[in-house]
Amino acid sequence: MPPTDNLLFYGDNLDVLRRHIAGESVDLVYLDPPFKSDQSYNVLFREQDGSRSEAQIKAFDDTWQWDQGAAAAYHETVEAGGKVSEVMQAFRLFLGDSDMLAYLAMMAPRLVELRRVLKDNGSLYLHCDPTASHYLK
Numbered sequence: 001m002p003p004t005d006n007l008l009f010y011g012d013n014l015d016v017l018r019r020h021i022a023g024e025s026v027d028l029v030y031l032d033p034p035f036k037s038d039q040s041y042n043v044l045f046r047e048q049d050g051s052r053s054e055a056q057i058k059a060f061d062d063t064w065q066w067d068q069g070a071a072a073a074y075h076e077t078v079e080a081g082g083k084v085s086e087v088m089q090a091f092r093l094f095l096g097d098s099d100m101l102a103y104l105a106m107m108a109p110r111l112v113e114l115r116r117v118l119k120d121n122g123s124l125y126l127h128c129d130p131t132a133s134h135y136l137k
Contacts, residue, residue, distance in 0.1 A: 017113035026117045029124040033110075034062040036049065036103040036132045063099075070102035077108045100104055104135055111136070 001022045009016040040063070042056040058086045064070070074092070078085045088108055118124055128136055 004112045014051065014110050017110070017117060019105075020049065021113075023116050024119050026114075027119055027122050029114050029118060029122070030127070031114065031124065032112075032127040034060070035129045036064055036100065037062045037129070039063070039097075049072060064103040065099055066097040066102045070105045071097075072103065073109060074105040077105065077112070080109075080112070084108055100135070104106060105130060107132075107136060 001020065007020075009020060041059045043059045045053045045055040045057075047053045060117045074088060077088050088104065091104055092101055111132075114124060126136060
């Protein structure tokens with residue numbers, strides 16, 4: 001892999017991790033993913049004078065649904081085998097094909113890739129709220 005010093009990547013972090021980041025090359029990961037808050041978030045604009053404006057646009061939805069994309073992410077993680085596969089299968093038995101499982105199916109492969117790129121003496125800090133924190137641990 002080519003050196004990645006002083007580069008900024010734009011795109012899905014899973015794709016970037018897999019294609020551009022070498023294994024055991026990262027000292028520190030700080031992760032602040034969506035929290036599964038089941039909310040939509042907007043960007044609020046201000047008028048030229050700085051006063052509040054009614055104008056806004058949708059920034060992102062922090063909502064998750066079990067659909068074909070979630071099922072594909074789940075199956076990719078399970079088919080990879082290992083402990084994460086076993087945990088995801090247990091989550092499915094416990095949670096069913098639920099919105100929470102959809103969220104975990106999105107997070108699991110990213111956490112696996114982050115672990116792959118993290119050096120043995122590296123640290124990972126995951127910022128999350130109580131909604132899914134006990135599953136992500």
